[in-house]
Amino acid sequence: MVRDIDAAVQTVHLLAYIWLADHNGTKVKDALIRAARRGVKVRALADALGSRHFIRSSNWSDLADGGVEARVALPVGNPLWTILRGRVDLRNHRKMLIIDNRIAWCGSQNVADPEFRVKPHYAPWVDIMTRWQGQVVHHCQYLFVSDWMGDGGDDISALLSAPVEHPTGTIIAQVVGTGPTVRYDAMPSCFAELIHSARQELVVTTPYFVPDDQVLSSLLSAARRGVKVIFILPKRNDSRVVQATSRSYYADLIKAGVKLYEYRCGLLHAKTMVADRKIGLIGSANLDRRSFELNFENNILFSDKKFAGVIRARQDEFLAQSDPVTMADVESFSLPARFWQNSVAMLSPIF
Numbered sequence: 001m002v003r004d005i006d007a008a009v010q011t012v013h014l015l016a017y018i019w020l021a022d023h024n025g026t027k028v029k030d031a032l033i034r035a036a037r038r039g040v041k042v043r044a045l046a047d048a049l050g051s052r053h054f055i056r057s058s059n060w061s062d063l064a065d066g067g068v069e070a071r072v073a074l075p076v077g078n079p080l081w082t083i084l085r086g087r088v089d090l091r092n093h094r095k096m097l098i099i100d101n102r103i104a105w106c107g108s109q110n111v112a113d114p115e116f117r118v119k120p121h122y123a124p125w126v127d128i129m130t131r132w133q134g135q136v137v138h139h140c141q142y143l144f145v146s147d148w149m150g151d152g153g154d155d156i157s158a159l160l161s162a163p164v165e166h167p168t169g170t171i172i173a174q175v176v177g178t179g180p181t182v183r184y185d186a187m188p189s190c191f192a193e194l195i196h197s198a199r200q201e202l203v204v205t206t207p208y209f210v211p212d213d214q215v216l217s218s219l220l221s222a223a224r225r226g227v228k229v230i231f232i233l234p235k236r237n238d239s240r241v242v243q244a245t246s247r248s249y250y251a252d253l254i255k256a257g258v259k260l261y262e263y264r265c266g267l268l269h270a271k272t273m274v275a276d277r278k279i280g281l282i283g284s285a286n287l288d289r290r291s292f293e294l295n296f297e298n299n300i301l302f303s304d305k306k307f308a309g310v311i312r313a314r315q316d317e318f319l320a321q322s323d324p325v326t327m328a329d330v331e332s333f334s335l336p337a338r339f340w341q342n343s344v345a346m347l348s349p350i351f
Contacts, residue, residue: 001029001031001097001105001129002028002031003027003101004018004097004099004105004282005028005031005035005097005099005334006034006035006305007023007099008035008040008041008099008100008289009100010034010041010100010101011041011042011098011099011100011101011146011325012040012041012042012043012097012098012100012151013040013042013043013044013096013097013098013099013141013148014028014032014043014045014052014096014097014100014111014204015044015045015073015092015094015095015096015097015113015143015147015186016045016046016047016110017042017046017047017050017051017091017092017093017094017095017109017110017112017284018051018110018112018118019046019050019051019054019055019110019112019163019179020048020053020054020055020110020111020112020113020115020116020117020118021054021059022112022115022119022235023113024066024111024113024114025054025059025080025111025113025125025308026114027061028111029059029063030194032044032066032068033062033066033067033068034064036066036067036068037066041069042067042068042069042090043068043069043070043071043148043156044063044068044069044070044071045070045071045072045073045092045144045147045148045153045268046070046071046072046074047072047074047091047092048073048074048075049073049076049091049092049268050091050093050110052076052116053066053280054317055072057310064122069153069154071152072151072155072284073092073147073152073177074091074092074151075151076088080147080148080157083094083097087270089294090179090180090278090294090295090296091294091295092147092179092295092296092297093284093285093291093295093296093297094108094143094147094177094194094284095107095108095129095284095295095298095299096140096144096298098140098141098144100138101138101141101159101162101164102133102137102165103131103132103133103137104131104132104133104137104140104141105129105131105132105180106130106132106134106136106140106175106282106283106284106299106300107127107128107129107130107270107282107283107284108127108128108129108269108271108282108283109125109127109128109129109221109269109271109285110125110127112256112325113127114126114127114265115268117165119174119267121238121293122165122236122237122238122266122267123266123267124265124266125215125266125267126263126265126266126267126268126269126270126318127134127269127270128270128271128272128282128311128314130282132173132300133165133168133169133170133199134164134166135164135167135173136164136173136175136300137164138160138164138173139159139177139215140175140298141159141175142160142175142216142238143177144297145157145159145160145321147228147296148284149172150204151315153200155276157334158228159275163215170304170306171302171303171307172301172302172303172304173294173300173301173302173304174300174301174302175299175300175301176281176283176297176298176299176300176301177192177296177297177298178285178292178296178297178299179295179296179297180293180296181296182280184292184293185206185212185214185292187285187291187292187299188211188212188214188292189214189300190281190299191215191218191281191287192214192215192217192218192274194198194217194273194275194280194281194301195215195218195222195275196218196221196271197275197279198222198226198227198229198275198276199227199275200227200274200276201227201228201229201230201273201275201276201277201313202222202227202228202230202273202274202275202276203229203230203272203273203315204219204230204231204232204272204287204291205232205233205263205268205270205271205272205273205315205318206228206233206240206271206272206275206286206287206288207234207245207268207270207271207286208237208239208246208286208287208288208290208291208316209233209235209245209249209266209286209287209288210242210245210246210287210288210289211244211249211288211300212349213291215258215287215292216249216252217259218258219231219253219258220252220253220256220258223253223256223257223258223331224256224257228259229258229306230258230259230261230315230319231253231258231260231261232261232262232263232267232268232315232318232322233246233260233261233262233271234262234263234266234267234268235263235264235322235323237267238267239264241344242288243343244337244340244341244344244345247330247333247341247343247346248324248342248345249345250286250342251327251330251332254325254327254330255327260325261322261323261324261325262322262323262325262326263318263321264321264323265321266321268318270314270318270342271283271284271285271286271299272311272314272315274308274311274312274315277305277308277309278303278304278305278308279301279302279303279308280301280302280307280308280311281299281300281301281302282300282302282311283298283299283300284295284297284298284299285298285299287288289348330337340349
């Protein structure tokens with residue numbers, strides 16, 4: 001990503017949910033400043049809550065001093081006033097970098113080191129980022145433009161009229177940008193349709209699993225009709241509430257035939273779904289209600305056997321570092337643990 005920023009000649013647009021003042025965070029900051037100083041138009045948008053420590057640090061003023069137009073996405077300010085005038089729970093969870101209307105990065109990684117110093121106990125954060133060219137870049141740019149202008153930035157819609165680089169690859173892809181300003185079931189419907197399309201195999205990784213009925217039913221249905229469903233979650237989650245809620249679904253998943261695994265080598269933060277080794281979905285959205293209904297998210301739906309094979313190979317690496325979860329494991333949960341899991345599961349619609 002830094003190499004692409006250093007090679008930019010016209011525009012650099014960065015959208016981050018969490019931006020930390022660590023090695024990777026400052027490395028990206030410095031690259032943005034270098035680009036701005038050589039005349040590139042650089043815009044950076046960081047979520048007010050997720051990047052609050054970075055925004056309050058000298059790094060944020062360094063960006064402005066270096067010529068970068070930096071804005072805060074969905075500012076919070078005084079929590080009471082924010083609640084009175086709007087919503088404090090709506091967040092911009094997208095993770096994108098767009099270079100010269102020619103290159104786009106999309107995935108699950110925040111602008112931070114894998115050690116993720118704000119939550120080092122769960123490190124390393126294990127992520128996937130993808131680099132795109134062609135029409136997909138235009139779609140990602142559209143999302144950035146809408147977010148930038150929506151948060152008070154200047155009118156940059158003219159960028160969407162620029163000629164699009166003619167695609168030379170073979171991947172068929174569609175950007176799926178969702179949030180509270182569009183139909184609320186757009187993202188879960190996309191997940192569910194992909195799950196329903198699977199005929200032989202479905203492999204899913206997600207750090208946070210709090211599904212709605214549509215997604216849960218599609219997963220159970222896929223396993224029951226004979227699809228080999230492999231589901232990988234982190235063994236240790238940075239949210240005790242989400243982990244307990246996720247585990248409340250374990251029995252139903254295993255009974256339906258889902259092969260359930262827990263990743264033991266850090267927090268598996270990659271959000272991936274590959275069906276039949278040819279169609280996939282990758283991006284920022286988790287399989288939880290927050291991503292479905294409250295967060296602004298960006299995923300890319302793609303169809304290509306070669307690229308799906310690359311993602312599947314990475315999923316196999318995750319699988320090799322995971323432990324299977326059996327019905328005996330679920331039945332061994334203590335009574336207090338089951339009570340906690342079922343209690344928070346009842347409240348899952350507000351999580």
